[in-house]
Amino acid sequence: xxxxxxxxxxxxxxxxGFFAMSVLLLGVWPGRVLEEETRRTSxxxxxxxxxxxxxGRQIYAxxxxxxxxxxxxxxxxxxxxxxxxxxxxxxxxxxYPHLWGTRRIGPDLSRExxxxxxxxxxxxxxxxxxxxxxxVMPAFPALFDGAPDRPLQxxxxxxxxxxxxxxxRALAEPEIALKKTSGPPANGDDAYAHNCAxxxxxxxxxxxxxxxxxxxxxxxxxxxxxxxxxxITVLERGxxxxxxxxWRGLPHHDIAHTVRGFYxxxxxxxxxxxxxxLGKQVYADHCAQCHGENGDGKGSxxxxxRMAPTDFTSERPTxxxxxxxxxxxxxxxxxxxxxxxxxxxxxxAVAYYVRGFYx
Amino acid sequence: MLFVAVLFGIFASAEMWKPELSGGIxxxxxxxxxxxxxxGILFGWLGNAFxxxxxxxxxxxxxxxxxxxxxGRWMFGIWNFAIVIPGWTLVLAGFSQPLEWAEFPVVVDxxxxxxxxxxxxxxxxxxxxxxxxxxYVAGWYVIGGLVFTTxxxxxxxxxxxxxxxxxxxxxxxxxxxxxxxxFVTPLALAIIxxxxxxxxxxxxxxxxxxxxxxxxxxxxxxxxxTHHYVFSVIxxxxxKGAILAxxxxxxxxxxxxxxxxxxxxxxxxxxxxxxxxxxxxxxxxYLIVSIQGSLxxxxxxxxxxxxxxxxxxxxxxxxxxxxxxxxxxGLTHAWRKMPGARFNPRAVEWAYWLITTGLLxxxxxxxxxxxxxxxxxxxxxxxxxxxxAVRGYWIFRTATALPITAGFVALLAGLLTxxxxxxxx
Numbered sequence: 014x015x016x017x018x019x020x021x022x023x024x025x026x027x028x029x030g031f032f033a034m035s036v037l038l039l040g041v042w043p044g045r046v047l048e049e050e051t052r053r054t055s056x057x058x059x060x061x062x063x064x065x066x067x068x069g070r071q072i073y074a075x076x077x078x079x080x081x082x083x084x085x086x087x088x089x090x091x092x093x094x095x096x097x098x099x100x101x102x103x104x105x106x107x108x109y110p111h112l113w114g115t116r117r118i119g120p121d122l123s124r125e126x127x128x129x130x131x132x133x134x135x136x137x138x139x140x141x142x143x144x145x146x147x148x149v150m151p152a153f154p155a156l157f158d159g160a161p162d163r164p165l166q167x168x169x170x171x172x173x174x175x176x177x178x179x180x181x182r183a184l185a186e187p188e189i190a191l192k193k194t195s196g197p198p199a200n201g202d203d204a205y206a207h208n209c210a211x212x213x214x215x216x217x218x219x220x221x222x223x224x225x226x227x228x229x230x231x232x233x234x235x236x237x238x239x240x241x242x243x244x245i246t247v248l249e250r251g252x253x254x255x256x257x258x259x260w261r262g263l264p265h266h267d268i269a270h271t272v273r274g275f276y277x278x279x280x281x282x283x284x285x286x287x288x289x290x291l292g293k294q295v296y297a298d299h300c301a302q303c304h305g306e307n308g309d310g311k312g313s314x315x316x317x318x319r320m321a322p323t324d325f326t327s328e329r330p331t332x333x334x335x336x337x338x339x340x341x342x343x344x345x346x347x348x349x350x351x352x353x354x355x356x357x358x359x360x361x362a363v364a365y366y367v368r369g370f371y372x
Numbered sequence: 373m374l375f376v377a378v379l380f381g382i383f384a385s386a387e388m389w390k391p392e393l394s395g396g397i398x399x400x401x402x403x404x405x406x407x408x409x410x411x412g413i414l415f416g417w418l419g420n421a422f423x424x425x426x427x428x429x430x431x432x433x434x435x436x437x438x439x440x441x442x443x444g445r446w447m448f449g450i451w452n453f454a455i456v457i458p459g460w461t462l463v464l465a466g467f468s469q470p471l472e473w474a475e476f477p478v479v480v481d482x483x484x485x486x487x488x489x490x491x492x493x494x495x496x497x498x499x500x501x502x503x504x505x506x507x508y509v510a511g512w513y514v515i516g517g518l519v520f521t522t523x524x525x526x527x528x529x530x531x532x533x534x535x536x537x538x539x540x541x542x543x544x545x546x547x548x549x550x551x552x553x554x555f556v557t558p559l560a561l562a563i564i565x566x567x568x569x570x571x572x573x574x575x576x577x578x579x580x581x582x583x584x585x586x587x588x589x590x591x592x593x594x595x596x597x598t599h600h601y602v603f604s605v606i607x608x609x610x611x612k613g614a615i616l617a618x619x620x621x622x623x624x625x626x627x628x629x630x631x632x633x634x635x636x637x638x639x640x641x642x643x644x645x646x647x648x649x650x651x652x653x654x655x656x657x658y659l660i661v662s663i664q665g666s667l668x669x670x671x672x673x674x675x676x677x678x679x680x681x682x683x684x685x686x687x688x689x690x691x692x693x694x695x696x697x698x699x700x701x702g703l704t705h706a707w708r709k710m711p712g713a714r715f716n717p718r719a720v721e722w723a724y725w726l727i728t729t730g731l732l733x734x735x736x737x738x739x740x741x742x743x744x745x746x747x748x749x750x751x752x753x754x755x756x757x758x759x760x761a762v763r764g765y766w767i768f769r770t771a772t773a774l775p776i777t778a779g780f781v782a783l784l785a786g787l788l789t790x791x792x793x794x795x796x797x
Contacts, residue, residue: 017505028516028590032523035594040527040546043598043610044539050605074470077403085541087603089675091750102605105537112470113541115548115600117679118388120755141391147760151391151401207756263754 047102055103060181062107062174069174072167074112076153081118084108084178096121097179104182119150124179133212133256134172136161136226143222144211161226201267208263209272212256217275227256229320229345234275236334238371243327244269254320254346279331284365292366295359299351300367308370318347325370335364373420373456374780377412380405382773389766399464407463407475413691414473414551415484416456421699422559423447426495426514428706429566433511434498447490454483471544473551474529481529488522509582510565516590517558524550524594538605545606545614546597552690553593560658560695561589561628563702564651568635570705571648577634585628592621599669602678615669622666629659646720647708650701653728657693661686676750681762682742685735692731692776700727700783707787716790719782726779734772741765 062070073079086092088099100123105111129137136143139161141150156168164172206215212227214220217234224231248268251259260268284292297306303322305311310324330338339360342350351360384405387393394400427444431437438444459476462468467477474481495518499511507515528547532540565582569575576582598606598614632655641652664686667673677683704720707713741762748758 018503021504024587028520028587029523031591032520032594035546035597036527039595039598039610039614040531040543043542043607044535046607047539047542047605075404075466075468076398076401077406077470079470080403080406083679085601085604087675087678089603091675091752092603094752095749095755099603100538100605102538105541105605108537108540109534110469110471110532111537111541111544113544113601113604115472115679116683118759145756147756147763149388149391149759149763149766151387151394151403152396153398153401154396155398204754207760208754260754 051103051106054101055106056181056185059103059106060177060184062177065170065173066177067174068167069170069172070112072156072171073174074110076151078122079112079114080116081114081150082120082122083114083117084111084121084123085113086121086123092121097124098182101182104179119148122175122178124182126176126178126180127183128251128258129175130227130254130256130258131172131176132162132227133223133258134175135164135168136223136256138168138171139164139226140222142211143226145208146211147207161223162228199264199267199270201264201269201271204264204268205271208260209268217272227345229255229343231256233334234272235277236331238276238278238329238331239269239273240327240372241266241269241273243324244272252320277331279333281332281365281368284362288362289366289369291359292362292364295355295363296366299355300363303347304367308367320346322347325367326372329368329371332364332368335367336360339364373412373416373452375777376460377409377416378773378777378780380409380412382770382777384409385766385770385773389763389770398466404464404466404468407468408460410473411459411463411475412456414556415451415459415476418556418559418691418695418699419451419456421703422563423451423491425559425563425566425699425702425706428709429510429562429702430495430498430514433508433514433566434501436498436501439494439497443490443494447487447494450483450487450490455480455487469529469533471528471532472548474532474544474547478530478533481525484529485522485525488518488525491518492522508565509576509579509586510562512583512586513558513562513565516586517555517562520550520554520558520590520594524554541601541604542598542606542610545600546594548600549597550594553596554590556691556695557589557593557658560654560698563698564632564655564658567647567651567701567705568632571645572636572639572641574635574639577631577637581627581631585624585631588624588627589621592617592624596621596669599674602669602671602674615671618666618669622663625659625662625666629655646717646724647701647705649724650697650704653724654694654697654701657689657697661689661694664689676746677742680742680745680749681738681765682746685738685742688731688738689735692727693735696727704783704787712792714788714790714792716786716788719786719789723779723783723786726775726782728779730772730775730779734769734776737765737768737772741769 084100086096086099093099104123133144137145138153139157140152140154141148142152143161153168156171157164210221212219212221212223212231213234214224214231219231219233221231245265247257248260248263248265251257301312302314303310303312303318304325305315305322308325310322312322315322338348339355340350340352342348355363383393383400384402387402387405391402394402398404427438455476459480462477462480463475468475469477476484496515499507499515524547527543528550531543534540535543565576595617596614598610599618602611602615604611636652641648668677668682668686700723704715708715744761744765745758748761
């Protein structure tokens with residue numbers, strides 16, 4: 014019996030030994046490797062979280078966001094094509110505790126910062142279904158004072174935290190993933206309904222349930238004529254300064270087909286030459302600095318403003334929409350109202366004139 | 373406790389297809405309910421059930437009473453009134469950790485460690501009084517389960533708060549697996565190894581296989597954890613080691629289950645005794661869920677099913693199929709040995725069929741949903757398509773809660789109604 018007792022003693026020590034080995038082999042040793050790798054690969058001055066980001070992160074943690082949204086892009090095509098380069102260890106060096114997650118119901122958020130604007134995030138947090146009609150994400154109205162554009166500190170913190178996700182990585186190694194599409198477009202109505210209608214409305218009138226919380230407002234697609242190339246570029250890159258995100262992975266050709274289908278052409282008489290000349294003069298004096306001499310949005314002041322000026326060669330608003338923008342400006346963009354500086358005649362003339370750039 | 377935990381689960385599952393159910397109340401949103409569901413099942417249901425069974429089994433296994441009755445009352449009080457109920461409440465109020473199987477906040481974790489230490493004092497010394505030569509395998513599992521849970525608990529619950537990102541995740545991965553492997557599995561196996569001979573009146577088939585299975589389990593289980601983060605930045609050698617250990621663990625489970633079923637052979641276990649039927653079914657689920665686990669740790673399969681509902685199906689098969697069936701078998705077995713306790717076999721029979729049906733439907737449903745999600749992700753369709761594609765499956769999953777919950781009600785009724793034990797009909 015003594016031998017049996019000895020063997021149990023050995024096995025018992027072995028069991029504890031294996032447990033210790035598991036901690037060393039799968040916990041401590043990887044930790045040292047990862048620490049070393051962080052030292053080696055991290056940018057010189059890594060961006061630590063700001064106070065607001067830290068508070069936002071706490072809310073993100075307590076609401077279980079990580080249980081639907083992973084922050085771990087695996088080294089697999091299925092992940093990297095959709096979300097970007099796989100997670101590097103130095104990106105996670107300020108995560109106490111980590112928020113990797115093991116279930117992915119919503120998309121991975123490791124690189125969320127570059128995808129959506131602040132007011133998109135606020136509207137989405139207030140009512141996810143307003144922006145993404147089929148979303149199953151819970152709403153967090155408790156973080157707001159009754160409306161998406163009246164966030165309380167909590168909502169601001171969460172959105173600040175989200176805006177910072179992936180920012181350090183983007184600075185360290187920018188990544189541009191443009192998707193090439195070819196072939197004749199198919200019907201994009203379905204993709205539009207499930208991805209775009211939340212903001213742009215079911216019929217493209219810019220009146221989706223999310224529109225109320227967004228600034229600038231979503232484009233009214235009925236009032237704008239777009240070239241196909243323009244829609245595809247916007248889908249690929251998004252529009253900086255607005256809530257329009259880059260829509261990686263959507264069928265760009267098909268959606269462009271649907272979007273272009275919303276436009277209702279209007280009959281317009283050709284303006285008399287006198288008016289065209291007046292329009293040309295007003296445009297050169299007041300508009301060309303931003304919108305460019307040829308209307309391509311590449312004026313000398315264009316790099317200075319917060320949002321890229323409209324490129325009239327690939328986007329043509331209806332006369333009514335053009336006049337509205339000229340008179341009232343476009344809220345949330347650098348486009349100011351011109352009704353105090355220009356006469357009614359000048360406004361009409363330049364409205365006609367810019368429509369001539371479209372190719 | 374079980375019912376509260378199940379209700380958390382049902383609500384959370386319903387919010388997956390009808391998110392407005394929370395009514396905008398922060399405490400009722402999906403995230404917090406999800407935390408409370410799994411912690412409730414782990415501590416509220418399985419923890420209480422396991423300890424209750426130990427009070428029945430340990431004195432019989434060792435021929436001695438447990439250390440102290442007063443200590444027992446303290447443990448009960450701490451477990452329920454310093455861990456489960458405050459844990460639930462704090463999570464709903466917004467105090468928690470975003471770590472799987474470790475969602476209760478750190479302050480509650482301190483009491484868990486305290487309770488585990490008290491459990492060591494309560495249950496272990498009686499085993500050591502006579503030396504361990506004659507210790508039956510169920511006793512070994514009790515010793516192993518309690519000791520290693522106490523060792524690994526702090527690792528998953530405290531360490532990630534102090535180690536950032538990937539380094540903390542490595543420890544999280546270990547605990548995710550140890551919670552199931554070093555707490556739930558050994559104690560459930562202790563019940564199975566106890567109830568089978570106690571009900572059939574025959575010894576287990578082979579004590580050697582029992583011991584082999586036991587030691588292999590404790591050697592291999594801790595080495596599995598990193599398979600929760602395959603294709604991550606954690607060093608590939610650690611990932612591969614964990615995958616190898618996961619494969620070997622499948623072999624170990626085959627040894628254990630073979631031994632158990634050889635012990636059951638020819639006993640007419642299905643019709644013989646209801647508690648026995650529960651533990652035998654638990655053994656089958658144990659085999660299925662473990663082989664599935666070994667397979668889904670393999671890189672080719674893991675790359676596809678990881679992050680999907682497939683894994684949720686797997687965990688329900690483990691916690692509901694294996695652990696809950698074992699716990700239900702152990703509790704009903706112990707219950708009938710209590711003088712004056714009631715027992716209603718018809719209700720327990722209903723419970724068996726209702727829970728089995730609900731579980732199998734849920735498992736199939738979630739597995740299918742997981743495969744659909746994986747296909748959508750690989751096809752690089754717009755993200756929301758993967759959500760739309762499985763919506764129907766989520767509705768069905770909530771519906772499967774109906775038979776499962778009814779089964780639990782029937783189980784409770786089976787223990788509270790019917791003839792008193794020892795009374796003649």
